[in-house]
Amino acid sequence: MKQIVALLLVFLLTLPLTSTAQENDTVVVLWPSQPDSLFPDFAVTATAGYVIINLYSTLVTTDLQGNLVGDLATGWEVSEDQLTWTFSLRDDVVWHDGAPLTAADVKFSYEIASDAAYTGSSYFADIVGAAEKRDGSADEVTGVQIIDDYTVAITTTAPNALVLDTIAQRYILPAHALADVPVADLASSAQATAPIGTGPYRLVEWRVDEALIFEAFPEYHGGSAIIPNYIWKVVPEVATHYTELVTDAADISTSVPADDFSGIQSEPGISTLQMPGVNMTLVMFNTSSPFFSDVRTRQAMAFAVDRESMIAIGGGSGGLVTNQLHPSVPEHNADIVPYPYDSARAAALLEEAGWRDENGDGIRESYSIEGLEDGTPFSVELGTWSNPLYNLPAQIIQQNLKDVGVEVAVNVVDFNVYFAEYLTATNNPNFQFGMSGWFNFSVPTYADISGNFPTGSGSHARTLWSNVRVDELVPAIPTIFDTSERNAAYYEVQAIVHEEVPFLYLTRLDNLVAFDSNLALPEITNLRNLFKSIPQWSWGS
């Protein structure tokens, strides 16, 4: 027995030290999940987006300051009729397997998205010939023309000032590897797990649910990444991210829970960074419901809700949201002043709109409100889907509205049901208002707006709200070629929406980043750019 104990002790002492001191040639990024696919067209999770950003290239891209710059394209010009965009490509771009990138790859990438069997995310309906290819009446998209190996021209059906923003979203795919794969099988092709790209890093090994190992691609056209190896470490339990960082098992995490964040700020050797989060919470009103058809009632809701306490329960770090866009983009209207938390004004507005509590039961009743019998209590259902981001704020709304005499029943459903009953329902009598959120950078900035306004244009437009000016401005935005004029249109839309409250924007919790103090990061304003900047990261002394 004694021998066994002795042996065990010796064995324990020889256990390798656990903290693998990070060498200067590797950076380990912590994230709770692995990508669903590395094929850009079929990868749908935010996770995949943050990984793919360093594997592929686009013709043009936005730099960390938000300016459009060339990536695969060295330059571009637009024809006088504003329809044809001609891109000159770099001639030194190599795929991760060594093949050169040419205009054929560009044409291929734009063409598959118009194939009848294509189920990826589609951004390019307005290229000349795309519709014909989709319905089978043409074999190719005539609007994408190879002029020579390193020049390609894209023609749109109507002048569109946002073409470059859309093009900046389109990762170019390797035609030489994919041309023989039937379009319906692309999603399950090898490209999804062993991608060939042109980005600064290439995939060395995908260890399922464990890590993705990348190495800097030495022939990258933008200059090789500074840190030669980058590891995407999958650690689903965010409560252990703190431990991972302080034990040096990883170098950076954007998922340290808000509760742990003040603790990690005081850890030696760890630096932190906070920036407005990529996701926000919002309430959408069914403006055709008699309860919420009056703008004063919706404004009353905006005054009644205590958004600061929503931030407090979310960890204490965040900001109030006034519109659909991320504050780091130039289209965001920063002049809008958020509705303050003011129950008295909310009550006054409700009185004005005809909601009074005459029977003294604490709940207001309707008096001469169109569509409601006099005396109908203000008792409504708030739908939301099971997601901790939305469930606690929904309870705060319930309490806040009770304070101003509105009775709210919170109905938490599965996302599937929420989608069917709230987001896409046209005739759900129980839909009075719904609580959910919106992720920026999932789609181009314009789609953040056009996906929600004007009414009926997208799956989130179920507020059934209609405003003549907005309905006229939003479709016009892509036709305004002057940037400041176009931004003015964006600003006006946001201001009208804020005034009319079809959506009540709530809060945007900060993205909290904790990282090794020796790691030098460039100036970052949002999560997407943090990942985009990985090739520029470096190890200090």
Added chain:
Amino acid sequence: MQRYLIRRLLQMIPVFIGITFITFMMISLAPGDPVVSLYPPEVLDRIDLELLRDQLGLNDPLPVQYVRMIGRFFTGELESFQERRPAMELIFDRLPSTLLLTTLAVIVALLIGLPVAIFSALKPYSWFDNVATVSVLTGLSLPQFWFALLLILIFSEQLRILPSSGIRPIDAQTYEPVEMIPYLVMPTIVLAIGLLPSIMRYSRSNMIEVLSQDYVRTAYSKGLTRRTVLIRHALPNAILPVVTLIGVIFPLLLGGAAIVETIFAIPGIGRLAVRAAQVRDLPVMLSLNIFTAVMILLSTMLTDLLYTYLDPRIRLS
């Protein structure tokens, strides 16, 4: 014996149909649209959902879908809705980690549980037995996620002797057992603690029962040493029910220890199951259920066979 095996294997067919049918119907009849769960709400507008539904075969009548899925399962072509890779491939990718963790946990639980149970049984209600019983109850009442985080706090964050996540060093090229041991210590303990109570209580009560049997008294009266009586005569009979227990627990664990795998970032089947359920990935859920069911059926069959070896009185017919 052969006839017995064939009969058992044939019995698996109706069980298989029942399991697949129930799984399929439960998921298919749930309200909402399965393709909607696959995408974040923001990008739904940009996907041709109708075409996708068509490509995934979701527009066909349910019986057609069911038969096709089962057919594809057998040809290995049943693909995950989300990852578009064969579902069994996703499972087999993660099987080694789960198998390793589960086997270790069962072994550790047996190594601790059996000796403690025997000592407890020899002197029931002694201080040793009482301490063991209380410890076991404590272990049973510990929520796994809490206990796991507590271990991480102590051994990873404070003492810094064990790594908190993963199954091997992040820069390891292969699976070196020596390198993996520190990573497996805590997950194994957490899983084993969950298994200990049943193993110990079963063995203890059986041992007490066996020790009062006539043949044990006979063995003592023949002048055999206590040790010989215990190990040669009493133990084999006492652990029979434990064999059954392991035969049922083991395959269940293979279906994934979701909580332990999640907290310690072990790339196992449990995490796959959780994710598949979140996005309603029907082919993966179906394959996982079939996999677990087959494991349980096989394992109970093996247990029965093992019985004939451990207890010659039992004959299979």
